[in-house]
Structures are given as C-alpha cells and as structure tokens.
Amino acid sequence: MSLHSSSTANAGNTVDIRRTVERLIASRQLSYREYHNFCAVILSDNQIDEDERLQINRLFDAVQSGKLKVVN
Secondary structure, three states, X not given: OOOXXXXXXXXHHHHHHHHHHHHHHHHOEXXXXXXXXXXXXXXXXXXXXXXXXXXXXXXXXXXXXXXXXXXX
C-alpha cells in the first residue's frame, strides 16, 4: 500500500486514503507497518491535501482514543 501523493493523482490518493482509513477503523486494528506508512506521509515533503490530512488525523485520533489498536 503506497500512501504517497503526487499532484497528478491526488484525487485518487484521497479516495484511497479515505477507503483505507475507513477499512482500518472498521476492523479496529492496523499493523505497525501501516501506522508507520501514515506517519511517513504526514512527515514527508510530499504535499497532501487537507482532506487526506483529515483522514489520517481520524486514524491517529482513533489510535489515541483506543478505538483502533496497533498490532504486529
């Protein structure tokens, strides 16, 4: 799963990120690898749009509140 955005495919990435976040929240767990991929997207120099940032923040909020568990 690649989460990095590019300006030419940003709309598709936003949908992919939204679907991925929704799937992970519904499953109530995500792997350390997935967690680190989302962290890398937020911290990278690649630009992500506001909707992508909101979706990723939803994921981090779910982890922080205990609604989503990070597993091996």
